Amino acid sequence: MQFTIQATDPESKARTGVLSTDHGLIETPIFMPVGTAGTVKAVHQRELVEDVRAEIILGNTYHLYLRPGLSVLEKAGGLHRFNGWNRPILTDSGGYQVYSLSNTRKIKEDGVTFKSHIDGSKHIFTPEGVMDIQRTIGADIMMAFDECTPYPCEYGYARTSMEMTHRWLTRCIERFDSTPAKYGYQQTLFPIVQGSTYKDLRQQSAEFVAEQQREGNAIGGLAVGEPAEEMYKTIELVNAILPSDKPRYLMGVGTPENILEAIALGVDMFDCVMPTRNARHGVLFTTQGIINIKNERWKDDFSPIDEELGGYASTFYSKAYLRHLMRSEEILGAQIASLQNLTFYLWLVKQARQQIIGGNFAKWKGAMTKKLMQRL
Numbered sequence: 001m002q003f004t005i006q007a008t009d010p011e012s013k014a015r016t017g018v019l020s021t022d023h024g025l026i027e028t029p030i031f032m033p034v035g036t037a038g039t040v041k042a043v044h045q046r047e048l049v050e051d052v053r054a055e056i057i058l059g060n061t062y063h064l065y066l067r068p069g070l071s072v073l074e075k076a077g078g079l080h081r082f083n084g085w086n087r088p089i090l091t092d093s094g095g096y097q098v099y100s101l102s103n104t105r106k107i108k109e110d111g112v113t114f115k116s117h118i119d120g121s122k123h124i125f126t127p128e129g130v131m132d133i134q135r136t137i138g139a140d141i142m143m144a145f146d147e148c149t150p151y152p153c154e155y156g157y158a159r160t161s162m163e164m165t166h167r168w169l170t171r172c173i174e175r176f177d178s179t180p181a182k183y184g185y186q187q188t189l190f191p192i193v194q195g196s197t198y199k200d201l202r203q204q205s206a207e208f209v210a211e212q213q214r215e216g217n218a219i220g221g222l223a224v225g226e227p228a229e230e231m232y233k234t235i236e237l238v239n240a241i242l243p244s245d246k247p248r249y250l251m252g253v254g255t256p257e258n259i260l261e262a263i264a265l266g267v268d269m270f271d272c273v274m275p276t277r278n279a280r281h282g283v284l285f286t287t288q289g290i291i292n293i294k295n296e297r298w299k300d301d302f303s304p305i306d307e308e309l310g311g312y313a314s315t316f317y318s319k320a321y322l323r324h325l326m327r328s329e330e331i332l333g334a335q336i337a338s339l340q341n342l343t344f345y346l347w348l349v350k351q352a353r354q355q356i357i358g359g360n361f362a363k364w365k366g367a368m369t370k371k372l373m374q375r376l
């Protein structure tokens, strides 16, 4: 997998690049819509390509392993063949989902045992096991098996957790480097930096991850409830150590403001459930600011959802109509709102990319953040 940096912003660490995979190119900075169970909820593949202009989507190992399961995915020839998405896919390694979904998990040196949130069946995820699972899913980018350290936590716990993640990373690399891709295209493995919000632990973890010299690196353990300022300080610290010629992926982030700030700090890749999750609750991100479409205020506002965004759903449907659909709990409401938010997120990172190329990203960021985060 090749990463080429094109433009860098003179006043920040922001940069644009192109990531080439066997399923095509990714222009960074990029936002990856989350397709948890093999689909981006309520959005068709054609819409993802034509309206959202998504370039890479994320799948979750935990969900796909439990349902449809490895046998179906293998018989299909991998996730790309199963869901018809022929562009790049990244899979999270399951650690975070077990931590956030299954309250019966037990963490041991060998791996994490848990009970399925679907049928209560018992399972274990080990570093080796999730490498094999991601080989079977066929993601272009596979994530190492880590423990997302909860926030807040004691220094001792953060260190023990980080050291476990490092031992698991070594096991992931051994397994990954000794197993072939299953479907004829290359896969790559990204390690994940942990260390909670402790400066020395983050430095240690970033150095350990950088030493592995993989084709890309991720920053984990953030967007777990820490204050934004803590997040930014941690990103700055870690990015100073991670190699600048490899893509940096900030997991689980975030709001438009978080994303622009992290781009300025040198982050290239993002994923977050926020655009799709908020959409289903009627919270829309638009080029004019944030709209809670269920609010009385939009009852007879027949203007397009987001004229300036220009996406299909955003210009064809009115605010009043979408409000009606959401209040009626019509499925079409979730579809339109999800399309709006995802189209907005991809528009935002594309705007950032243009501004970096134009050399005025740092100036543009401030004004844009103020406008986008205002509540209408």
Ligand SMILES: O=c1[nH]cnc2cc3nc(NCc4cccs4)[nH]c3cc12
Binding pocket: 092, 093, 095, 096, 146, 147, 148, 149, 192, 219, 220, 221, 222, 223, 224, 251, 252, 253, 254, 272, 273, 274
């Ligand atoms: O350390 C991590 N390792 C592997 N996957 C992750 C996924 C993650 N997702 C979030 N936050 C996602 C959000 C949850 C609620 C709003 S945004 N933080 C995350 C941290 C990790």
